[in-house]
Amino acid sequence: MVFSSKLIEDAVTEFAKLPGIGKKTALRMVLQLLKMDEGRVDAFTNAVSRMRHEVKFCHTCHNVSDGEVCAICASPGRNKSQVCIVENIRDVIAIESTQQYNGLYHVLGGIISPLDGIGPEQLNIATLQQRVSEAGVSELIMALSPNIEGDTTVFYISRMMKDKNVLITTIARGIAFGGELEYADELTLAKSIAKRLPVENYVNTR
Amino acid sequence: MVFSSKLIEDAVTEFAKLPGIGKKTALRMVLQLLKMDEGRVDAFTNAVSRMRHEVKFCHTCHNVSDGEVCAICASPGRNKSQVCIVENIRDVIAIESTQQYNGLYHVLGGIISPLDGIGPEQLNIATLQQRVSEAGVSELIMALSPNIEGDTTVFYISRMMKDKNVLITTIARGIAFGGELEYADELTLAKSIAKRLPVENYVNTR
Secondary structure (H helix, E strand, O other): OOOOOHHHHHHHHHHOOOOOOOHHHHHHHHHHHHHOOHHHHHHHHHHHHHHHHHOEEOOOOOOEEOOOOOHHHHOOOOEEEEEEEEOOHHHHHHHHHHOOOOEEEEEOOOOOEHHHOEOHHHOOOHHHHHHHHHOOOOEEEEOOOOOHHHHHHHHHHHHHOOOOOOEEEEOOOOOOOOOOHHHOOHHHHHHHHHOOOOHHHHHHHO | OOOOOHHHHHHHHHHOOOOOOOHHHHHHHHHHHHHOOHHHHHHHHHHHHHHHHHOEEOOOOOOEEOOOOOHHHHOOOOEEEEEEEEOOHHHHHHHHHHOOOOEEEEEOOOOOEHHHOEOHHHOOOHHHHHHHHHOOOOEEEEOOOOOHHHHHHHHHHHHHOOOOOOEEEEOOOOOOOOOOHHHOOHHHHHHHHHOOOOHHHHHHHO
16 A cells, blocks of 8 residues: 555554554544544544553452452442452453343453463462452352363362362353354254253243 | 443543444454553554644645645656546555556545535635646546546536646546456446457557
């Protein structure tokens, strides 16, 4: 792409560094910003700049936070005996958006993946151990990806918590609501038959 | 989507204002920026901010420019007797990227569209008339969209230039290179047969 303005070219190059943004999409965004009022563009750059410079990570659960402790950990209305273990911040947002979970979180910052050189010491696992020992945590809910790395992480944390008096659960796997049986993968379908529930239970949980 | 950080939420909201960016894509970009070094994020926001505040529009052709006159109009190597008339800046970038055109441009800033309330006076047409009268322009190449609005604009400009000694041409329409005949729309196919070229001509222009 040939630009007649270095300023435009620089802005396009910066946008194209973001994930999933090619040069053409970057150009579309830059031209849109060029059309917007200067004040609105300032609002955009300020929001991005403040986000990067001022966002903190919660000392307790490692979630993104505006202060030392995140709004979820600080909330008096949440059940502090339940901790949901997730891989990253996006998972927290996804679970929070269901508005069905009232416990706390613990963001690992990844999952154990020896092939990628990620072991337990690269993750926020030591602070989890400390948290379970010190605070009155009675249940750890594992909400990790259903793959080998996720299973390894679940197994590692379960073994670590063996001598602690804490219940370890994982989120249910099965056919998604609205999912067509015929398009489900074999493993999920097989598991969902093996782990079938009595109908009254199904109706209650729906 | 529920966020535990207002800073993240604000940045996501700002990104989601850009065209074609939903909340999920916006979040992915924000989390990517959060992972990047502060210096690189500053480079991003500075490039966007400078682009918006410092980009100028060329006084001659209305293309984006870093100064009063754009690099294309200022270039001594370009053929100043040819002016290609385009709708917007994106079209200039597309034609420049072919590296096959060596004349100048004139960016209209839109096309005549009475339904959208865009008449000739909303476009950069007066300056075009002045340009043709003053500078030694011998050819106007119309590179506008092949629809009613584009045709109306071509017709309007042609009539305006009637008593000026200037050749008016339009870019060729036809089946695209690499296009399959069977998938071409009927109008394009019909026109490409009506405007067929002798084979030696075809070979030369390829």
